[in-house]
Amino acid sequence: MKRSNKASPAWQFSGSGLRLIALSYLVLLVVLPLSAIFYDGFREGLFTFLENILRPSAWAALKLSLWTAAVMALFNGMMGTLTAYVLVRYDFWGKSFLNTIVDLPFAIPSLVTGVMLVALYGPEGFLGEFLQEGLGLRILFAPPAIVIALLFINFPVVVRSVQPVLEELDPSQEEAAATLGASPWRIFRSVIFPAIRPATWTGVLLSFARALGEFGAVVVVAGNLPLFSQTAAVYVWGEIESENRLGASAMSIVLLAVSFLLVLLVDWLQTRRRAVHAT
Secondary structure, three states: OOOOOOOOHHHHHHHHHHHHHHHHHHHHHHHHHHHHHHHHOOOOOOOHHHHHHHHHHHHHHHHHHHHOOOOOOOOHHHHHHHHHOOOOOOOOOOOHHHHHOOOHHHOOOOHHHHHHHHHOOOOHHHHHHHHHHHHOOOOOHHHHHHHHHHHHHHHHHHHHHHHHHHHHOOOOOHHHHOOOOHHHHHHHHHHHHHHHHHHHHHHHHHHHHHHHHHHHHHHOOOOOOOOOOOOOOHHHHHHOOOOOOOHHHHHHHHHHHHHHHHHHHHHHHHHHHHHHOOO
């Protein structure tokens, strides 16, 4: 008896229904809010939009968010890659526990993160008191506190981006390089890092994009001082509190645009990594 390869009408209807449900949910949850914020930000024209972005307090907040996120992302890229390498290549006591707590910043509410950092770096905290009185370094309610908060929150991003790629690498290439007399640093630079570089950059870009919109921890540790320690996300909140929805929407559009470009770049890197892996 010849078997038909055609899908049954019931299955075709079911598949169409599932696609319709998924696309409708995507439109309702993502497309409509994005459309609303763009309409709101540009409803009085491009000139008003630029005026809201280029006002001194808004421009300072945007620049602060960009450079603190960049510093965090670069440092996280180095330390996250190092941590992933240690977790994959070495066996030591407490490794399972360390591997577990790497994800802890994802689980801790960001406001709690801010409170923890205040307790540590505040004037009454033992480390904050030592840094401020002993070394003259002001951490809390200043840009360094923002960088530290972002480092804590985004630490797992690079680790979890690089770790699976390291686990898939064939150690025989490293062993061959070591047999030829290459130093550990030369092996890492010439053999390991070229293979994990796309994953490292993926983690760096994702952590940068995530840092741009961080609010909970930053609003606690930064002090929300305009032109000094007010980030773009906190600025948006302040504009909403001041009933200036147009200014809040304008800044939100800029943050969305930067994040969208970063997501496109991450997708390109992942596609390139899959293509290289396939060859």
